[in-house]
Amino acid sequence: MKYYLMVEAFPSHPDRVDEFNEWYETTHIREVVACDGFLKATRLAPADAAGGSFITLYEIEGDPERALHNVHAAAAAKQFDMSDSLSFGPVPKMRIMQVYSExxxxx
Known part of the structure; x- marks a missing residue:
């Protein structure tokens, strides 16, 4: 079975999109993929000028619940270098997704 952790996140302000993307690409995505259970990540951005959320698909190896636990544990231990360019209103949505078909x- 193939699984992904899907994360939907927003920049904290429309003027901070570039800062948000720079932090996500150079820092955050690497920290998450370094957690046990993750193989790679793909980021998706809004394709139109209206903006909106950014989606990251983290490919998981092995038990998806364990991988998610590892991310939560790293966050709780403050092992992630977080940025205030990430919005917490709304809070990023995280959801484990199973590949249904390809x-x-x-x-």
Whole structure:
């Protein structure tokens, strides 16, 4: 079975999008992937000028609940270098997703 941790997050202010992305790319995403149970991450950004949330898909290896526990434990131990460019109103949404199916366009 293949699992992902899906995280939906917002910058704390529209003027801080660049700062938010810089922190996420150079610091946060690397800290999360360094936790046991994670393989890689893919970030998704709004494709239109309206803005909105950013989605990160963290690919999980092994038990997804254990991987999520590892992230929560690292956060509780203050092992993540957090930024106030990340909004906590709304709080980032985290959800474990299971790959239901994959389809590749035939050649």
């Amino acid at each position: 389809y590749v366009k035939p050649e």
